[in-house]
Every structure is written in structure tokens, then in C-alpha cells.
Amino acid sequence: xxxxxxxxxxxxxxxxxxxxxxxxxxxxxxxxxxxxxxxxxxxxxxxxxxxxxxxxxxxxxxxxxxxxxxxxxxxxxxxxxxxxxxxxxxxxxxxxxxxxxxxx
Numbered sequence: 001x002x003x004x005x006x007x008x009x010x011x012x013x014x015x016x017x018x019x020x021x022x023x024x025x026x027x028x029x030x031x032x033x034x035x036x037x038x039x040x041x042x043x044x045x046x047x048x049x050x051x052x053x054x055x056x057x058x059x060x061x062x063x064x065x066x067x068x069x070x071x072x073x074x075x076x077x078x079x080x081x082x083x084x085x086x087x088x089x090x091x092x093x094x095x096x097x098x099x100x101x102x103x104x
Contacts, residue, residue, distance in 0.1 A: 001057045001058065001059060002057070002058045002059075002060070002061065003055065003056070003057055003058075003099070004055070004056055004057075004058055004096070005053065005054060005055045005056075005097040006053075006054050006094045006095055006096050006097055007051050007052060007053050007054070007094070007095050007097060008051070008052040008054065008084060008085070008092045008093060008094050008095075009050060009051060009052070009084060009085035009092075009093055010045065010050045010051070010052050010083065010084055010085075011050070011082075011083050011084060011085065012050055014083035014084075015045055015047075015050075017083055018045075018052075018080075018083055018084075021079070021080065021083075022043070026072070028072055029072050029076050032070060032072050032073070037058050037060050038056055038057070038058055039056070039057045039058075039059075040056060040057040041054070041055070041056040042054065042056070052084075053097075074089075074090070077089075077090040077091050077092065078090050080092065
């Protein structure tokens, strides 16, 4: 298993809507992510910067941000595009982060 982390950008004023949408994540999306090796997935929000910080475990080098070929993932990206900073294909602007410290 490989732990990966990345940051994304929430548009100002949408933290409650972001949380509401993720609290009701589509079961078929959750199933697809798990079937493709994504687990132990958390997203944190920095109130001062509106940066979202995500951490997930991956069975391979492929994480959730790499699964955009699947229609359910693209549909989710389209659904979230109005409240996040996105790329032209509506994928979230996502910047990988390098781990500098880990304590077990």
C-alpha cells in the first residue's frame, strides 16, 4: 500500500456544500474507488486558505485523481466543478504533496 496526499482548492463560501456533497457520496463512486485500490481516504479543509488537503491509501501508483477515464468519476467531477477550482476537463486542480515526516 502506498499513502498519497494532494491539495485542491475550494471556492470561498462553499465549505458546507462541499461537506454536504461528500457526506452523500454516491455509492457507485465509493464502490468504484475501493475496487480500484483507493481506501482510507480523508479530506481536510484549511479555513484560512480554502485549501483542501487529501490523504489516501492506494494499492498501486494510481490514486483517485488518476481514475478520470471512468464515467462515474467524470460525472462526480462535473458535479463538483461549480464549487472547486478545476481544470478544463472539470477534474479538480490537484497538486501532489511530498511527505517530509511520518510517525507510526
